Amino acid sequence: MTHAFYVYSAYGFAAFVTIAVTLWIWADGRARQKELAALEASGIRRRSARKKDGE
Template sequence: MTHAFYVYASYGFAALVTIVVTVWTWADGRARRRELAALEAAGIRRRSARPKDSLGDGE
């Protein structure tokens, strides 16, 4: 085994981890958007989307 093997292996591993984390983040974002769309279709809205005039009622 040579020094170059370890260098290339570490770069390869770092690239693999970067790709996996990128794909995981992308897939999770798509899943969250689908969940939000399903909740909004069911009539459940986010508190941040509440009209400004209803902010003073108990919060």
């Protein structure tokens, strides 16, 4: 095993993990947005969207 093989393998693995985590976060964000849209369509609202009694 050469030094170059080790270095390129390490960079390749790091790139793979970075891309995999990025795609996972992107897909999860889309799923949560769809879930939130379904909840809001059914009448469930966010607490932060509620108006205060005095307003």
